[in-house]
Amino acid sequence: MQDIRTNQQRLWDSLMEMGEIGGTEKGGCCRLALTDLDKQGRDLFVRWCEEAGCTITVDRMGNIFARRAGQDDSLPPVVMGSHLDTQPTGGKFDGVYGVLAGLEVIRTLNDHGIETRAPIEASVWTNEEGSRFPPAMVSSGVFAGAFDLEYGLSRADLDGKTMGEELARIGYAGSAEVGGRPFKAFFEAHIEQGPILEAEGKRIGVVTDAQGQRWYEITLTGQESHAGPTPMPTRRDALVGAARIVDLVNRIGMEHQPNACATVGLMQVFPNSRNVIPGQVFFTVDFRHPDAEVLARMDQALQEGARRIVEDQRLEMDFEQIWYSPPVPFDRDCVASVRQATESLGLSHREMVSGAGHDACYISRVAPTSMIFVPCEDGISHNEAERAAPADLAAGCDVLFKAVLERAND
Ligand code: GLV
Ligand code: MN
Ligand code: MN
Numbered sequence: 001m002q003d004i005r006t007n008q009q010r011l012w013d014s015l016m017e018m019g020e021i022g023g024t025e026k027g028g029c030c031r032l033a034l035t036d037l038d039k040q041g042r043d044l045f046v047r048w049c050e051e052a053g054c055t056i057t058v059d060r061m062g063n064i065f066a067r068r069a070g071q072d073d074s075l076p077p078v079v080m081g082s083h084l085d086t087q088p089t090g091g092k093f094d095g096v097y098g099v100l101a102g103l104e105v106i107r108t109l110n111d112h113g114i115e116t117r118a119p120i121e122a123s124v125w126t127n128e129e130g131s132r133f134p135p136a137m138v139s140s141g142v143f144a145g146a147f148d149l150e151y152g153l154s155r156a157d158l159d160g161k162t163m164g165e166e167l168a169r170i171g172y173a174g175s176a177e178v179g180g181r182p183f184k185a186f187f188e189a190h191i192e193q194g195p196i197l198e199a200e201g202k203r204i205g206v207v208t209d210a211q212g213q214r215w216y217e218i219t220l221t222g223q224e225s226h227a228g229p230t231p232m233p234t235r236r237d238a239l240v241g242a243a244r245i246v247d248l249v250n251r252i253g254m255e256h257q258p259n260a261c262a263t264v265g266l267m268q269v270f271p272n273s274r275n276v277i278p279g280q281v282f283f284t285v286d287f288r289h290p291d292a293e294v295l296a297r298m299d300q301a302l303q304e305g306a307r308r309i310v311e312d313q314r315l316e317m318d319f320e321q322i323w324y325s326p327p328v329p330f331d332r333d334c335v336a337s338v339r340q341a342t343e344s345l346g347l348s349h350r351e352m353v354s355g356a357g358h359d360a361c362y363i364s365r366v367a368p369t370s371m372i373f374v375p376c377e378d379g380i381s382h383n384e385a386e387r388a389a390p391a392d393l394a395a396g397c398d399v400l401f402k403a404v405l406e407r408a409n410d
Helices: 008-019 036-051 096-111 138-143 149-153 163-170 196-200 238-255 292-313 332-344 359-363 390-409
Strands: 055-058 064-068 078-082 120-124 185-191 204-210 212-221 261-263 267-270 280-289 316-325 349-354 369-374
Touching: 008 036, 008 096, 008 390, 036 055, 036 064, 036 096, 036 120, 036 163, 064 096, 078 096, 078 359, 078 390, 096 120, 096 185, 096 390, 138 149, 138 359, 149 163, 185 332, 185 359, 185 390, 196 204, 196 349, 204 332, 204 390, 212 238, 212 292, 238 261, 238 267, 238 280, 238 292, 280 292, 292 316, 332 349, 332 369, 332 390, 349 369, 359 369, 369 390
Parallel strands: 078 120, 078 185, 185 369, 204 349
Antiparallel strands: 055 064, 064 120, 204 369, 212 280, 212 316, 261 280, 267 280
């Protein structure tokens, strides 16, 4: 058992095959949540799991659980997993790695005819990215009771299509209740999505915590008018107000270093015509920090600063914080399992705090949970150039295998 390793080539080949679904010219992946491509990715995962002897359950948020029976199938399962949806210009590894590493663990157990005392499951969580349907991690959030089902199903994209409608359309509105399934433990393997492991030459990130996040939606309203005859001093230009708030967001991020992150990533300008002064602008803000108190100070600075700007520009503002995900400490025993597995495999490692949000953040509210990080090239993610080395991905999968096996048999 000590010498068993997962199959690096099979894991890599599966990642590459999944990456073809929505594959982009630049070598990345665009597989937005609940699109036809997401359906194709889900179908492929389900087929692979059925071929590995698993039984499939889909819940009403479209979360998928592929179960390999245990010797005592009445015990709660040890669950692995992550997400298959990507950003519009995403990579082949963010999320997908954690899902297919789970499948690779199951395939390796099958190769060696190993039975586990508790069942083992590989899971897929719907719409982790929150790119098409904000907020992020919404379906693991419903599972963990952070949101109710109605809230989850009613999340809408920019065209007004809801998650409930799109789940039904692609055939993944399952019948299982969301949540209420006890997990013995939950482990999520993921690429780091930052530069630390690579810079330090470390193989494995033993993830102890995840930072908190606040997401906002802001609409500024001024007055559309002609770009020629309207004198500068009389204008109520919503885009000028938005530009000043973008600068404010960036300054707040810089003022709360070393750990704060502050981003405006989405903006819509109305009517978006080159010779009309913009009358309305909709944009988003993403704030992150590992310390909830600092995140609250950033929130206050944004609210006060934005109010001053709109007064100054004579604009109206609709300001809404649409999501707060507090900092998460992962389960100390699960973290210890990951550390032990890493050490017993002789892999270099360091402890780290996750900068990104993950389904593990919500699952940690209802099950002992932790994460395993592996390096990615130049720390780049949410980018088509996202890359990870096959040997690093396999090392993380070996750690997952060991940690899961230990938990399933204890
Ligand atoms: C999810 O990818 C996030 O925004 O952290
Ligand atoms: Mn991810
Ligand atoms: Mn992501």
